[in-house]
Amino acid sequence: MMKTLYEQDYGRWAEEMADLLAQGRFSELDIENLVEEVRDLSKRERDRLLSSLRLIVHHLLKWDYQRDRRSRSWQGTIQRERANLNLYLQDSPSLKKYLVNESLTKIYPTAQADAFKETGLEFPHTCPYNIDEVLNRVISLEV
Amino acid sequence: MTAAYQQDFYSWAYDQAQLLREKKFDQVDWEHLIEEVEDLGRSEYRALVSALEQLTLHLLKWQYQQALRSPSWRHSINKQRIKIERILEDNPGLKNHLDEAITQGYKYGRKGAIQETFLEDKVFPMVCPYSWSELIDDQFFPNSYP
Numbered sequence: 001m002m003k004t005l006y007e008q009d010y011g012r013w014a015e016e017m018a019d020l021l022a023q024g025r026f027s028e029l030d031i032e033n034l035v036e037e038v039r040d041l042s043k044r045e046r047d048r049l050l051s052s053l054r055l056i057v058h059h060l061l062k063w064d065y066q067r068d069r070r071s072r073s074w075q076g077t078i079q080r081e082r083a084n085l086n087l088y089l090q091d092s093p094s095l096k097k098y099l100v101n102e103s104l105t106k107i108y109p110t111a112q113a114d115a116f117k118e119t120g121l122e123f124p125h126t127c128p129y130n131i132d133e134v135l136n137r138v139i140s141l142e143v
Numbered sequence: 144m145t146a147a148y149q150q151d152f153y154s155w156a157y158d159q160a161q162l163l164r165e166k167k168f169d170q171v172d173w174e175h176l177i178e179e180v181e182d183l184g185r186s187e188y189r190a191l192v193s194a195l196e197q198l199t200l201h202l203l204k205w206q207y208q209q210a211l212r213s214p215s216w217r218h219s220i221n222k223q224r225i226k227i228e229r230i231l232e233d234n235p236g237l238k239n240h241l242d243e244a245i246t247q248g249y250k251y252g253r254k255g256a257i258q259e260t261f262l263e264d265k266v267f268p269m270v271c272p273y274s275w276s277e278l279i280d281d282q283f284f285p286n287s288y289p
Binding site for chain 2: 008038042
């Protein structure tokens with residue numbers, strides 16, 4: 001019966017679960033969906049970290065391959081997403097394990113596709129940056 | 144030892160899911176878990192209010208700045224209507240809270256319209272001038288003011 005509520009009315013389902021939890025009525029919980037939702041909470045944290053990495057790489061590509069179009073706006077995006085990464089790490093220090101080159105391999109196809117869509121340029125097939133450059137390379141309009 | 148809620152949210156959520164799966168109810172961090180699950184439900188209501196805010200903002204701009212009407216405004220209006228439809232389909236119970244959601248959404252939609260149009264505050268009605276059936280009617284685009 002609970003299961004159908006999850007499909008029929010997500011908001012009410014969540015309310016109902018919170019009530020059951022508060023009353024300690026564990027046997028009535030829709031455990032399967034509840035586990036999924038709680039897992040999603042952690043996945044969401046990881047996904048926003050990866051999404052920041054993707055945005056940084058996307059803008060580094062534009063920065064490096066369209067030197068004559070470098071702008072404060074691209075620089076701003078890179079700075080903002082680096083700051084966001086720090087906020088996410090404050091909430092969840094264990095996310096640090098995703099700040100590795102393998103994560104770049106994962107997000108690169110999308111970053112590259114986004115940059116291609118905006119510029120029409122051909123970019124390398126594998127990520128030309130390592131994690132240290134993505135996080136720390138100085139991005140300045142003066143250089 | 145499981146991760147603390149304040150110290151590491153990612154690990155905390157991961158651990159709680161694991162404990163629930165294994166039905167180790169005595170080890171679950173109830174206080175925070177209940178908060179988070181309540182929040183799941185509330186976030187649906189917040190999404191509805193936010194869609195209503197964007198919708199009324201663009202309807203007001205449409206109505207009060209006829210000269211600037213653009214396909215992008217029409218697109219924004221259509222997009223928010225689809226969003227509202229989807230949220231209500233997933234959460235039919237929210238239909239009992241429509242009046243409240245419209246009042247809240249309109250309050251900020253109106254504020255946004257004042258900022259974006261540079262028109263005077265008093266130009267825009269204090270109470271949402273659109274009925275619910277107008278708000279969700281695909282064909283409804285308000286006529287110019289007055």
